[in-house]
Amino acid sequence: MIGSDKDWLSAIRWDADGLVPAIAQDATSGDILMMAWMNEEALRLTVAENRAIYYSRSRRKLWRKGESSGHVQQLHEIRLDCDADVILLKVTQEGGIACHTGRRSCFYLKLADLRWQPVDPVLKDPEAIYGGGH
């Protein structure tokens, strides 16, 4: 039984790199905003600070979502799946934009006619979000 005696962090089945996938879902609309990765520190801090904090595999460091964009994800609820190897965050997305392209969700490419077609609008120019430094 998960969580009965074990510490909540050690109950998680981290992968060979010490990471788990974390899905961010809009707590109100149910829309899936993004998927990123967490190490143990990121998950612990997510709970401690009540906001989504990921681990950037490319930058190899913690990524406080919104640190450069202001698009913080306020935490409502955390769930774990039956295999204890995927995290689900229910969040409020500040600014209504989760994606670095300026879209609400990162999943804006839809398969249609066997092509990935962008179907969601850019709500804000990334230059305006990141000041051209992204």
Add this chain to the structure above:
Amino acid sequence: MIGSDKDWLSAIRWDADGLVPAIAQDATSGDILMMAWMNEEALRLTVAENRAIYYSRSRRKLWRKGESSGHVQQLHEIRLDCDADVILLKVTQEGGIACHTGRRSCFYLKLADLRWQPVDPVLKDPEAIYGGGH
């Protein structure tokens, strides 16, 4: 630009094992049902057969979701994220049960008081789903 010239399958950034995470979301309710993995063949067949087909990392073979439980996921839409390394499936979950524990969603463990607590009901005894062979 993703998908403009490239084949839709080769546009995907498969990981070192040739896999991508695939999130299954209920097309009607927006609930997240599960996350599993796909290789190129699984994704190609998912589209060809219009149902979710994953790659089981533990069994090292294709996993036609529902093959033993009958809980097939009928495909409505496929999306890809901005990094081209996560798939989102919008599905109709036959039987209303995605999880091998007999629950609607695999994400039935909620963090409360720093413990993972099961908060969703078992809709059907797994013994009745799998005939005790699971």
